[in-house]
Amino acid sequence: MVSSSAPPQSPPIHLPKTSESESLKKIRHTASHVMAMAVQKLFPKAQVTIGPWIENGFYYDFDNPEPFTEKDLKAIKKEMTKIIQRKLPVIREEVSRDEAKQRITAIQESYKLEILEDIKQEPITIYHLGDLWWDLCAGPHLENTAELNAEAIELESVAGAYWRGDETKAQLQRIYATAWETPEQLAEYKRRKEEALRRDHRKLGKELGLFIFADPVGPGLPLWTPKGTVLRSTLEDFLKQEQLKRGYLPVVTPHIARVDLFKQSGHWQKYKEDMFPAMAETEEDRANEIGFVMKPMNCPFHIQIYKSELRSYRELPMRLAEFGTVYRYEQSGELGGLTRVRGFTVDDSHLFVTPEQLDAEFLNVVDLILTVFKSLQLKNFRARLSFRDPASDKYIGSDEAWDKAESAIRRAVETLGMNHFEGIGEAAFYGPKLDFIFQDALEREWQLGTVQVDYILPERFDLEYVAEGGARQRPVMIHRAPFGSLERLIGILIEEYAGDFPIWLAPVQIRLLPVTEEQVPFARQVVEQLRSHQIRAELDHSGERLGKMIRNAEKEKIAVMAVVGAKEVEANALSIRTRASGELGALPVAEVSQRLRLAIAQYADF
């Protein structure tokens, strides 16, 4: 249905996350058991594994010879309703480890046996549904299945999932479901999911004509339309200005380089499989790994520029910056919209600093990143200290270098008193990071900005500077990208604004709507006048009626519309209508121009 008015406002229904509600925890634990029991009733060959709650519902992983279908979900739901109606008491029982083992062996559930081995404490708790079904579970649970409301439960989707999240292990069938206290809550949850779909950047990107993907070009390789390119370059210009103020030096480097460059940096050894295959002239070259590859990162290039001359301590910190487009061969199943692509542009910079400058320079970078987020009105992010996993061998460099780098990041975060959490195992292979994590419309998390402290690449590339007094010393590198990826940032921004960009970012800042053809010459002249002030103005010359032109502008989410009729021509004025506030009445052309320029300069509304 198409409606011109805002949806009717009903009293808001509070939807807590599972972690915030004891009641939902019980409901979802119990619902998950009921679902597992239903599945085993209908699919006797299904083995149960785990079935935890998640923030908006729960899932359960089964090992079943056949994947479940949509039809199966309906049948399972029906069976669950029956179980609920049987009013089975949920009984908690404590047993010894041996007892638990015996019982599991008796019902031949091999996955459960593995789970039992992981449970450290004793006694082991078991929850029964009447005397018909039981599962190892820590609880808590409802007291009776009848406390579940079958009308407030929905089985949402099936998906493959690896046992223990390990791709070398068996692939299980996961059923995602949700359960609430009341059907009204379920309806509200579904409404919000649909709402989220409306702001999905893939949908809006198509509707607003910002970017496309083309089959002949290839997956994960976005093409930017004129409107999308305005967005991109506006963001680029904005950051370039900020960087200019902070002493960054622009550089430009090529898209490809010899394999050797990445052998020296370590990328080839670690990420060969994730790079586009090398371009080799002969099969012999290919066999010897001689050739050129698309760059997966910019750092080795910037390092070459640093190395091209003998550097003095007087030149440091040296901040080399570039919007560098990189190419990574992401797994096919991982691609999605603009958030995960195979070619993307990093607002990259590499800072070469003395060890003494490190702390201050790190703080400068974080300050820049926070300034950028503030200007973009991005508030909903979390800062993650991405450190190495001591148990993994995927890193290069000495423990000492890592310790130094990690403590530098920790010091900076403490100095700033910034909210943060630690992500062990989230570090880059050459160093720890401070990452800024955002959510998309579907509540999936993505890394945007990042700052990394690196003692290791300077070592690998034998970087030096001449210190005061003449001694050769090794600089420290900071890798940083406030946007992270321009593509991903734009994806997040589209969803954050739901397509309603602030004026300074909007591809079209004002559209003139002439009431009849009579006003077209005047409107054309006004458009030219506004454009001469760097305002992105355009004219609707469709010849449609006013109502239709407004409708089109609204659908395209044009923030400021200017109606031009006979009266306006007479008064050298524009009747302004904004998406946000509706009709504002007639304003002199000069004032409209002035207000637009102010809004643009201050990242504000009209």
Place this chain on the structure above:
RNA sequence: GCCGAUGUGGCUCAGUGGUAGAGCACUCGAUUCGUAAUCGAGCGGUCGUGGGUUCAAAUCCCACCAUCGGCUCCA
């Protein structure tokens, strides 16, 4: 890469074995119009691609490609 679903004109979708449909968009004509759709006509599709089954395939089967939901991965 793995599991599952989906793929019909530019867009949104209908069409489950018998000569390809609708709305919007686009083009043309009429209308010159004041804050979310003026009326009429026309153009447009080898039904993702390639094989197969059949007298006959958008529809059934196989493979591949792409997209979506997950899993795994993410320098």
